[in-house]
């Protein structure tokens with residue numbers, strides 16, 4: 001008989017090779033030993049399983065990395081070792097002023113597709129040729145995981161702005177339908193109310209001191225989007241100012257904190273950021289509550305859920321805000337609103353994400369337009385005449401009338417061309433390699449980008465004056481169609497040349513293109529028309545304003561925000 005203390009082969013192979021009889025005999029002779037034996041073997045087996053899983057995971061990662069290096073090295077680009085990538089990148093961007101400047105030089109040397117190592121595990125592939133851009137933006141369906149993480153960290157669970165296309169596909173479809181239908185109608189009425197609301201505030205701010213284009217644009221964007229999503233109740237919501245401030249602060253830091261793979265729990269600044277995100281969520285719940293009280297949403301939802309049983313006809317509320325009106329008709333935010341009302345814990349991720357992206361992008365475009373208008377008083381006068389001409393034939397200015405204003409629409413497009421919301425359109429394909437018709441294969445996981453400023457200001461496509469502000473370049477087709485209403489306005493009707501059309505990408509293109517393009521274009525144009533109809537925008541007198549755009553190599557720098565005044569027009 002074996003002693004209880006006898007040495008056992010506590011290894012996987014040992015366990016497998018051991019004759020079963022001895023174990024049974026030992027266990028029968030000493031019952032405590034059976035359990036000890038059993039526990040040790042189970043622990044051993046678990047450790048082995050863990051070791052094998054971790055090793056295979058590491059091998060898979062290593063294999064993916066080697067694949068990335070091999071495939072990356074086949075794409076044209078500067079000869080660089082992925083391990084020395086960061087220092088090369090910093091040197092390249094430093095000497096040429098920005099990443100876009102560096103990419104411009106690389107495209108000049110290596111052609112329309114260029115690779116650049118950002119770190120040993122991060123490969124950036126930049127595409128500049130318009131046909132290849134289209135192909136890439138259709139084939140690459142995912143966004144960078146960093147984007148999804150930034151939204152998730154700041155706003156919580158969401159079914160929009162998530163990295164994987166599979167996860168956003170359904171929500172995108174319902175949102176697109178909603179935006180292109182109801183919001184386009186809502187855009188008719190909102191801007192004038194927003195202009196009145198913001199101008200009331202602008203008068204107060206001007207009384208206190210100086211007003212700059214960026215802060216006015218932020219307020220306009222914030223209120224136009226807020227009142228579109230939440231209804232008129234948003235305009236008199238007392239906490240709107242605080243909401244805007246927190247939203248903008250979170251916008252600045254989002255990507256920085258999301259860049260940590262493990263959240264930096266040790267940093268007090270991180271907790272301050274988290275605290276701010278929490279406050280924003282509370283404020284979102286507050287505005288929903290405010291709307292609920294204003295429009296008696298609860299009874300609407302209740303009424304709605306019982307209407308089929310009772311056979312009642314649906315009541316139409318003409319004054320209902322888009323969000324709430326939509327809630328009653330079973331669309332966009334009904335799920336969020338109902339979940340919130342039931343659980344009181346709904347993080348409102350989609351609402352916050354839309355407010356965040358919509359406000360930032362819309363504010364940037366409005367600011368770009370206002371700056372052009374102050375710089376070009378003659379354009380302002382022409383636009384005013386165009387607005388008055390259309391206005392005389394109509395009862396009240398709406399988005400259908402605005403589509404007839406060719407110069408105004410061209411001004412919105414030209415401003416978007418010269419200053420897109422971000423310097424790069426980014427995509428990636430999480431699972432599959434992307435094979436392009438040029439023969440280049442971008443490996444799965446690579447960061448695929450379109451350098452927007454280079455494409456939208458390419459002399460070869462837009463002509464020698466590509467970097468100049470000239471709304472008339474969009475006119476070729478618009479003038480031919482003068483007087484015709486653009487039912488399907490999507491930003492492309494002005495172009496007669498397919499090359500230019502393909503090189504105009506401020507709202508992206510393809511599978512993950514902006515869902516709010518039509519709404520934003522029409523909403524902003526209607527807003528600018530309402531603004532110019534009532535006010536003239538001028539430089540603040542007595543200040544040293546030099547807002548001329550700066551050209552650095554081929555890259556247009558951000559416009560400085562000129563200090564402005566709004567002068568009421570005499571009717």
Ligand code: HEM
Pocket residue numbers: 137143160161162168172175354355357358359361362365421425426506507508509510511512513514515516517519520521
């Ligand atoms: C001037 C205003 C705007 C600009 C310049 C803009 C621009 C963009 C761009 C460049 C993208 C990425 C497209 C791509 O990767 O191909 C995007 C995505 C998106 N935009 Fe906008 N946007 C604006 C306003 C809005 C508004 C007002 C909304 C809705 C309220 C909106 C909703 C979205 C959504 C949901 C996505 C994400 C699509 C996805 O990831 O699947 N946008 N936008």
